[in-house]
Amino acid sequence: MFDVARVAGVSHQTVSRVLNNLPGVRASTRVRVEQAMTELSYVPSPAARTLASRRSQTIGLIQAGRPDYGPSNAALAFNEAAHAANYTVTQAGMRDFDAASLRAAVQMMVRHNVEAIVLISGERQALDIIRGIERSVPLIAVSSEDVGGFHRVAMNQYEGARLAVEYLISIGHTDIAHVAGPADSMDATERVRAWSDTLAAHALPQRPAIIGDWQSTSGYAAGRAMIGARDPAHPLPTAVFVGNDQMALGVLHAFRDAGVRVPGEVSVMGFDDIPEAAHFAPPLSTMRQDFSGLGRDIMAVVLDVLVDEQKAGDRAGRVSEMVVRESTAPPRTGAARSAR
Structure with a gap:
């Protein structure tokens, strides 16, 4: 110098x-x-600047659990937002985790003098574990459930799912099935809750939700299960709200294999709007999640926390945008359905 x-x-x-x-x-x-x-x-010299300012300009990012589309893209968007704010991101990722692996990740972050730690995980267990780990820096978690103990950033999964089901009801559907994500997923739980509450608010019957694992294969199995169970007393639903687009792809595949026309006989609605959704057969109606916006929200909360942790607020109000394509349409009349 x-x-x-x-x-x-x-x-x-x-x-x-x-x-x-x-x-x-x-x-x-x-x-x-x-x-x-x-x-x-x-x-x-970053080390010298850290010693002089007592600020490392580094944020820790822990990704725990399945590398699903949503968490992976939220992490990418956060990295971009952090770099735009002149911060370096130190990362630790683990598909399978337990208390020991998460504790080791936190300790590694602290040794690297991070100013804060961001946790991105769709699984409730990761939040439960990390809440009990002592740390000397603030924690900001991407969590669609308000479980307390840290600053929170999220998409409003409940409202996005409610809008999806309300749309299906608005075009005439009264028998709407749901293929849900894993039971340990907070996003899946919120979407199931919204689906159930919305049907109840309209006094519509509810079939048991079919549980998948976010993957297309489980969506295919769910579609086959619906087809295999149908009989005159238990016909196919007129619409299926699927917890994510990958499982919706599997549902569409199962229906196509069985000769069930979409949307002629059953409408299919997804969630996320992955890039391939517009090219499904038929193109998928879905709820578009703004992962770039979510990444900016995470970094905005990080910056607020570093200024004044006590006054920093959460950001959990961002709502998905509906994208209507060719996989949804008003249901056929009862006469037309029975004539098939």
């Missing part, structure tokens, strides 16, 4: 102000300092 100051003809304090993008430096002086840095191939 002193060499840069000598070449630029300024004080080392001025070089420091340029490095930290602080005000009070004339534009011409800033240019001279930057030119001197280039001439000397000067790269600031």
Whole structure:
């Protein structure tokens, strides 16, 4: 830094102000300092800057559980938002986890002097475990359930699912089945709750939800189960609200194999709007989640927490956007259905 100051003809304090993008430096002086840095191939030492400022400009990110589309894209969007805010992200990822592995990840983050830790996991167990781990830095969790003990960021899964079911009801469906995600998934639980509450609010009958695992194979099995159980007393539903697009793909495959027309006989509604959803056969109606916005929300809460943890609030109000494509339509009349 002193060499840069000598070449630029300024004080080392001025070089420091340029490095930290602080005000009070004339534009011409800033240019001279930057030119001197280039001439000397000067790269600031992160360790030295950390010692001087007591700030590491580093955030820890722990991803725990299945690498599903939603958590993976939320993590990617958070990384982009963190880098845009000039923060480095130290990451730890684990498909299978327990108390020991999560504790080791937290301890590793603390050793790297992170200023805060972000946890992205769709599984309730990860939050239960990490809440009991002592840590010296704030924790921000992506959690669609308000379980307490940390700052929270989430999409409003309940409202998104409610809108999906309300849409199906609005176009005439009164028998709406649900293929849900895993029981340990907080997002899946919220979507099941919204589906059930919305049907109850309209005094509509409810079939038992079919539980899947977010994968297309489980959606195919769910579709086959609905087809195999049908008889005159238990016909196919007129619509199926599926907990995510991958399982919806499996449902569509099962219906196609059995000759069930979508949406002619059964409408299918997904959730997430993965890039492939527009190219399913037929193109899938779904709820689009804004994972880029979620990543920005996570980083915004991190920054708020680092300014004043007591005053920092949660962000859990972002709602999915409905995308209507060709997999949903009003149901056929009872006469038309029985004539088939």
